[in-house]
Amino acid sequence: MDRKLISRRIGSILDDISRLSNALYAMDTTDIQRYPDNYETLSTDAALRAERIACRLRHLIYSSTTIRKGDYLKSASVMHGINITYENEVLAVTLPSLLPKRRQRQSAEFLLDPLYFALEQYAKENTLPHYRECVVCFAQVYDQALPTRRVRDYDNLEEKQILDLLSSFVMADDTGLLCDAYNTAELGEQDCTMIFVMEKHRFPGWLAEHKSSLKSISDF
Numbered sequence: 330m331d332r333k334l335i336s337r338r339i340g341s342i343l344d345d346i347s348r349l350s351n352a353l354y355a356m357d358t359t360d361i362q363r364y365p366d367n368y369e370t371l372s373t374d375a376a377l378r379a380e381r382i383a384c385r386l387r388h389l390i391y392s393s394t395t396i397r398k399g400d401y402l403k404s405a406s407v408m409h410g411i412n413i414t415y416e417n418e419v420l421a422v423t424l425p426s427l428l429p430k431r432r433q434r435q436s437a438e439f440l441l442d443p444l445y446f447a448l449e450q451y452a453k454e455n456t457l458p459h460y461r462e463c464v465v466c467f468a469q470v471y472d473q474a475l476p477t478r479r480v481r482d483y484d485n486l487e488e489k490q491i492l493d494l495l496s497s498f499v500m501a502d503d504t505g506l507l508c509d510a511y512n513t514a515e516l517g518e519q520d521c522t523m524i525f526v527m528e529k530h531r532f533p534g535w536l537a538e539h540k541s542s543l544k545s546i547s548d549f
């Protein structure tokens with residue numbers, strides 16, 4: 330890549346970092362108790378700016394160095410803290426954040442790329458299940474120390490891209506005829522998204538056990 334083009338892209342990223350710094354300063358000086366809506370808007374803006382910066386830096390690395398996308402994203406998936414397990418016929422994927430809102434394309438990319446390579450790496454080292462008829466449970470876990478008004482409507486979350494990605498690894502198809510989706514909101518020690526995939530016959534027993542182990546939003 331031409332050095333001038335690299336410099337222009339770096340300069341543009343630095344501008345984004347400056348705007349992120351301003352957003353963080355505004356967050357720090359906003360009274361969350363008196364102006365919760367303003368704080369929510371500012372915090373969302375800051376998070377999206379940070380994710381955009383990360384994606385732009387990734388693209389710069391891919392286009393200007395010899396580092397391969399797959400090699401980088403393996404490290405990124407570890408840095409994200411993505412965790413994948415398969416126990417008792419249930420595939421569990423833990424993502425280190427809440428799912429992005431729909432139509433926030435770059436925010437989805439920030440999470441989807443590392444998830445893809447985490448699943449690919451797991452498949453190389455373990456045997457992934459293959460489901461024909463299954464239930465996929467999306468558990469949005471919210472930090473219990475923060476206000477519950479942060480809880481978002483399920484239909485505002487970007488679940489389809491995650492479902493499409495999981496389907497390519499462990500499902501025959503993600504059509505509604507074969508795959509049921511279940512959503513729940515829970516409270517925990519920190520924000521995260523937990524995704525569980527299982528055969529349909531396993532779901533009732535799993536759900537009863539899962540509900541007994543976590544606090545739901547309705548408990549508060």
